[in-house]
Amino acid sequence: MWIAPKLDWVSSDFYNFEDLNRVENNTEVVADFVRYFIAIPPLNIVTNRDMQYVEFADSLNRIEGNQNLLRQRVTPVGWLPNKLDWKANDAFSYIDAQRLERNLNLLYLHYRGNVEAVPICGAHIVGEEVI
Template identity: 40%
Template sequence: MAWITPKLDWTDNDWINYADWNRIENNILELKNYLVSIQYNVPTPVSTNTTRTVLSIDFLSSINRIENNLDAIRLAFLSPSDYLPKETWIVGKGFDYSDANRLEKNTKSLLDWGMLVFQSYRYCGTFNCGQGWGLG
């Protein structure tokens, strides 16, 4: 799948559903694939699930897997200044709109930084106007 525009404006009136989880995991996988394509050695997430349906049930282990996958990518790449730390989910800890915003914004921030890194690459063997020297 391709990158899916993340929802970055979660409010306390929103409820996360199966399609949102699928988008979040899809985008983490797309982020990893993009970073690998620009020569970063990032870990392959242990597993992703982008096939949830209205009948799917996620458990704390799924949310922790998502958190761990995203954080492993960050550790292998870089930590943007606006990146918020991962959470560890246990029984009784509530997931709310701020957590959904954090996951989606962290993923987008890492992709944005990846694109900035790629744009800053200087290609070996290229010449720039005004270098002041030539082949000789």
């Protein structure tokens, strides 16, 4: 289930494990939509972080790699290029948080609208009238 993204990150905000869990949850939701249109490999998704378990550089490379994979069919207008070379001790800012959430939101809006437009096989959507 889609979790509303935080799209208004500012420099005074703190990024924590719940934010990474939300981004990964939403990545899986978008991946399910993308699978309506193309086959994609299974994504490695982690949503069980807590205060005692937060990996960072490895997670960010995986998360941004997943997003990069999900945009291969279509890159929405406004997409911000993924950073795919995170290393230990790289600075993470609110701009990075905005990119992660915004890119997912762009994909979600695109695919949600398209999935809703795909007719369900066997459904009759014509002007049938009862006589």
